[in-house]
Amino acid sequence: MNGTYFNIETGYLEGIVRGYKAGILTAVNYQNLTQCETLDDLKLQLSATDYGNFLSNEPSPLATTTISEKMREKLVQEFQYLRVNSTEPTSIFLDYITYSYMIDNVILLITGTLHNRDTHELLERCHPLGMFDSIAALCVATSISELYNTVMIETPIAPYFEKCLSAHDLDEMNIEIIRNTLYKAYIEDFYNYCQSLGNPTAEVMGELLQFEADRRVINITINSFNTELTKDDRQKLFPTTGKLFPDGILRLGRADDVDQVKLAVDQYSVSFSIFEFPETKSKQEYKGFFDNFNSGTDKSLEDKFFEYEVFLNKRGFMQQFHYSVFYSYLKLKEQEIRNIVWIAEIENLKVTVENVEVTFDPSIIPKEKGTLYFTDEKLYWKSEVNILSIDFPTISIHAIDSGNNRVYCQLDVNPETWLTQESQEKSLGLEEDTPMVEMILTPANVSDVERIFIALSDGASLNPDPNQDDSDEFVYNADDLEEFSMAGQAAIEYLDSVFEARDDRSTELFQYKDNVERDAKRFKNVEEDSPQR
Amino acid sequence: MRKRVSQRTSQFNIETNHEINIDLIDSSPTSARFNNSFNQPLTLVLENKYLSMDYFYSKQSIYGYLLFSSATVVTLYLLFTGQGEQFNIGDFLLRTSPYMWALIGCALCVALSVVGAAWGIFVTGSSLVGAAVRAPRIRTKNLISVIFCEVVAIYGLIIAIVFSTKMNGEAFAFESSGLPYTRQAYYGGFALFWGGLTVGLANLFCGICVGIIGSSCALADASDPTLFVKVLVIEIFGSIIGLFGLITGLLIVGKVADF
Numbered sequence: 001m002n003g004t005y006f007n008i009e010t011g012y013l014e015g016i017v018r019g020y021k022a023g024i025l026t027a028v029n030y031q032n033l034t035q036c037e038t039l040d041d042l043k044l045q046l047s048a049t050d051y052g053n054f055l056s057n058e059p060s061p062l063a064t065t066t067i068s069e070k071m072r073e074k075l076v077q078e079f080q081y082l083r084v085n086s087t088e089p090t091s092i093f094l095d096y097i098t099y100s101y102m103i104d105n106v107i108l109l110i111t112g113t114l115h116n117r118d119t120h121e122l123l124e125r126c127h128p129l130g131m132f133d134s135i136a137a138l139c140v141a142t143s144i145s146e147l148y149n150t151v152m153i154e155t156p157i158a159p160y161f162e163k164c165l166s167a168h169d170l171d172e173m174n175i176e177i178i179r180n181t182l183y184k185a186y187i188e189d190f191y192n193y194c195q196s197l198g199n200p201t202a203e204v205m206g207e208l209l210q211f212e213a214d215r216r217v218i219n220i221t222i223n224s225f226n227t228e229l230t231k232d233d234r235q236k237l238f239p240t241t242g243k244l245f246p247d248g249i250l251r252l253g254r255a256d257d258v259d260q261v262k263l264a265v266d267q268y269s270v271s272f273s274i275f276e277f278p279e280t281k282s283k284q285e286y287k288g289f290f291d292n293f294n295s296g297t298d299k300s301l302e303d304k305f306f307e308y309e310v311f312l313n314k315r316g317f318m319q320q321f322h323y324s325v326f327y328s329y330l331k332l333k334e335q336e337i338r339n340i341v342w343i344a345e346i347e348n349l350k351v352t353v354e355n356v357e358v359t360f361d362p363s364i365i366p367k368e369k370g371t372l373y374f375t376d377e378k379l380y381w382k383s384e385v386n387i388l389s390i391d392f393p394t395i396s397i398h399a400i401d402s403g404n405n406r407v408y409c410q411l412d413v414n415p416e417t418w419l420t421q422e423s424q425e426k427s428l429g430l431e432e433d434t435p436m437v438e439m440i441l442t443p444a445n446v447s448d449v450e451r452i453f454i455a456l457s458d459g460a461s462l463n464p465d466p467n468q469d470d471s472d473e474f475v476y477n478a479d480d481l482e483e484f485s486m487a488g489q490a491a492i493e494y495l496d497s498v499f500e501a502r503d504d505r506s507t508e509l510f511q512y513k514d515n516v517e518r519d520a521k522r523f524k525n526v527e528e529d530s531p532q533r
Numbered sequence: 534m535r536k537r538v539s540q541r542t543s544q545f546n547i548e549t550n551h552e553i554n555i556d557l558i559d560s561s562p563t564s565a566r567f568n569n570s571f572n573q574p575l576t577l578v579l580e581n582k583y584l585s586m587d588y589f590y591s592k593q594s595i596y597g598y599l600l601f602s603s604a605t606v607v608t609l610y611l612l613f614t615g616q617g618e619q620f621n622i623g624d625f626l627l628r629t630s631p632y633m634w635a636l637i638g639c640a641l642c643v644a645l646s647v648v649g650a651a652w653g654i655f656v657t658g659s660s661l662v663g664a665a666v667r668a669p670r671i672r673t674k675n676l677i678s679v680i681f682c683e684v685v686a687i688y689g690l691i692i693a694i695v696f697s698t699k700m701n702g703e704a705f706a707f708e709s710s711g712l713p714y715t716r717q718a719y720y721g722g723f724a725l726f727w728g729g730l731t732v733g734l735a736n737l738f739c740g741i742c743v744g745i746i747g748s749s750c751a752l753a754d755a756s757d758p759t760l761f762v763k764v765l766v767i768e769i770f771g772s773i774i775g776l777f778g779l780i781t782g783l784l785i786v787g788k789v790a791d792f
Binding site: 003004007008011012013014015016017018019020021022023320 | 655667751
């Protein structure tokens, strides 16, 4: 019966969104994109697709961030068009979709404020779909109840916040708990709303949101191993709408390691037969991506989640007269943006250095050999077990240790939390008062030392650290090193002095410490200011 | 906590907001392994909306109660005041004019057909307009779906015209026969009423059916042009339903003499 009434309000928009969906890149498009050698080729290929000439106004040296930003902008425009043309049931449904972005933005701002980041920079990072009027005011809040009373109470996600008002301090752990509590409330609410819309929306969306809930349950479980989170607290974070409810989440709530998770999830073999946990427990962001890159076969759990999500979303389009197409379209498009960014990053690979031994101090990852990949924005290191992605701004010092033929780097990251957090926080997580990580790159081939060093210098000059204004003296521009082979010796000597200087605890490092102290003071001032408001 | 529970647990749903304990140990195939860790029962608050009292106080049920009680009051009033024989359906049918029945039949025939056509056209049209934004090539081809819906209204119109030619003002009988109208007139009036209803309903559902398929046809054509003809075949089958109504209407009216 739904077909008789659905088109009154939503027929036009459904036609539009299906038209958008037809513009999603196909396997042939991806084939062409992977053949590209530079980002300008990529731009040319994309202009032949539904994206059109969305990059035509960009200056020629394209960055992958620009591409992803522009693609996201286009997606948001399309979504806004749907939103302003929609009426009651559709508009509520579309609003529900934006709530998850709101939650992400709120968490991003809280985390950023906690780490004393610049408000404007944080606001730029926010997803445009999750913006609301008073979002900037989030940066002044210091406690969760204050946050709720001043800002959140006027937003549509206020009812979700009520459930986590008991958490008082805002620290890393509590923010993670708040985020998951919010998501739990959101998913349950959205699920119930979809059920109230009746079939086939209830059916298709039910499946999608059940999967979303299950994915969160599994992710929370795996990520909470070896953390302070107790099992009872963990159980409270699980959404109760998934297929794993109630039996499965009870099991997962008591699981101690990945094997138990696997055992619990395997019971639900109908829908979760796709989960084959990889041998290694590492779950770094880019694992599957680089596996495919080197024509490996093993896929990470996250990739399987993505794959299954895409499968469900595609299947949503097989039925007509339901609201899930809007949700599915957004999710598919986001996956497409992720894909294109990955492809762009591969094409952006400036330098590849094979057979590099990487040592960390403190040794968060055991000493291993792998391949280094340099892009404009990031440095990737891939071994047989691990994938690491490091933003250039996090590398505070890099220098050649000419005596041992190796490159020394200092990373501005907290060794305890660095690898366990999700990507978003990883790039944010510059805790100034914690010890840094030392990374020593030892290439098997001696001549690679210079290549690594030049690539690191290029990367550092392309990505100035937004926090450190006077960090220039650590960075050598590529121009300075143009004729490296000739002027190289002098540079190396200078770098040696930097390297030595670190051991002696002389000027440079103290300057760095001064920065730290100054930042800490600024942070205190903010804390003192805020309760008065 | 409003929660949909699986079939297995719903048998505990005796009352709303009732706290129950479900022991999960027996229900899990691998209980042997987990026995120690699963000794604590899971407590759920269940609520089943179909068992709640809200169901009996909905707006629709109140209308139903009102209608039923007022009908009962009228019937009992007639019965106990000695006017029970007024409740005579046969007498009512004999005394109402056949023209009323025939004209209601014509009206229903046109009205229901037009509603069906309109319904089909907006279902098809809104999808067609939306899909044509990104794939303009579909708009001319898919006009055929709109035409299929429109045809349904024309069926209704034709039948209504045929019906109306049967009425000539000759229905009044001689006083000696004891009935107000002639036998042909009674037959004609009832035949045109039910014939009109048949055609109208057939066209209404035909229009909805063609409309929904037409909407799917537009969307399918927009995403894959080869699908157009395949969906169109199904649409043609749908549009034949209206033709059935048309034929039935013509057969009914064939036996009716002018009245």
